[in-house]
């Protein structure tokens with residue numbers, strides 16, 4: 001099969017300190033590539049001139065665009081201007097800068113949350129732009145959709161080898177455990193841990209527990225990104241997920257067992273559930289021979305162990 005990346009490539013990972021960027025940087029380094037990074041304090045990727053200058057100066061073989069302004073429902077509702085504009089500006093700087101510097105390969109990270117709110121399940125890549133978006137993150141989703149179209153446009157107009165991936169919900173090392181802004185999985189880990197520590201008889205969770213969601217370890221995503229950089233050169237984005245979902249109730253039971261909480265789980269059904277099901281159709285990625293390696297329970301246990309040892313080293317109030 002044709003390899004689209006040199007075996008010892010120089011790759012700029014934008015957003016290398018984030019959940020996705022750090023996993024991609026670890027993986028590409030392990031594969032023998034040289035990963036180029038720049039802290040935000042030295043290179044604000046919203047600055048198009050500075051980003052173009054950096055890319056001209058370094059001329060990497062590839063760019064992975066994992067830098068973005070991301071956040072939960074509250075942050076999206078409070079700062080829609082920044083979610084729209086920061087992401088548009090980062091994408092304009094990095095993708096246009098890469099093209100101008102003659103970078104032959106670029107991988108842009110989209111997200112499953114930019115598909116239409118009522119997309120048929122499992123969600124295929126061609127569902128993009130076929131219906132109304134989830135209103136709570138519309139500004140963010142529109143910016144990311146613009147990024148997908150930008151990448152496709154560079155392919156169509158200039159023949160650039162630029163591609164996009166659409167990851168499902170991710171978790172992994174360095175996840176955000178701040179309950180005000182975290183995603184469901186780290187939030188469950190923290191809440192069960194604290195309930196066990198405090199000896200609570202019951203932990204009450206939001207909603208009915210019946211919605212179905214898919215989760216992928218970020219090291220599996222990084223593995224898929226490495227494969228896509230090497231092998232995929234298509235116009236359509238590629239969904240990256242494990243291809244299986246579970247109910248929030250099943251997820252909560254798994255986290256409870258991993259953490260060792262013995263109390264009961266209650267469900268506050270007055271709280272909203274969100275969309276009943278969100279699962280990606282991963283047949284395009286599977287046709288490239290890709291399969292995830294990290295089982296959910298094993299991945300949760302590893303993340304919990306890491307977080308717990310960090311807590312013991314430096315307890316958070």
Ligand SMILES: NC(=O)c1ccc[n+]([C@@H]2O[C@H](COP(=O)([O-])OP(=O)(O)OC[C@H]3O[C@@H](n4cnc5c(N)ncnc54)[C@H](OP(=O)(O)O)[C@@H]3O)[C@@H](O)[C@H]2O)c1
Pocket residue numbers: 014015016017018019020021039040043044045046066067068069070086090109110111112166167168169170171183
């Ligand atoms: N996490 C998920 O479940 C998930 C799922 C699907 C898709 N994705 C996609 O994956 C991508 C990365 O997400 P993530 O979860 O890794 O986010 P993250 O942990 O918040 O990381 C984002 C990174 O972007 C950097 N960044 C933001 N604005 C910047 C700027 N102006 N200049 C330079 N760097 C900047 C941040 O730098 P600092 O470290 O300095 O803040 C951070 O390193 C996003 O496009 C997201 O849509 C994530």
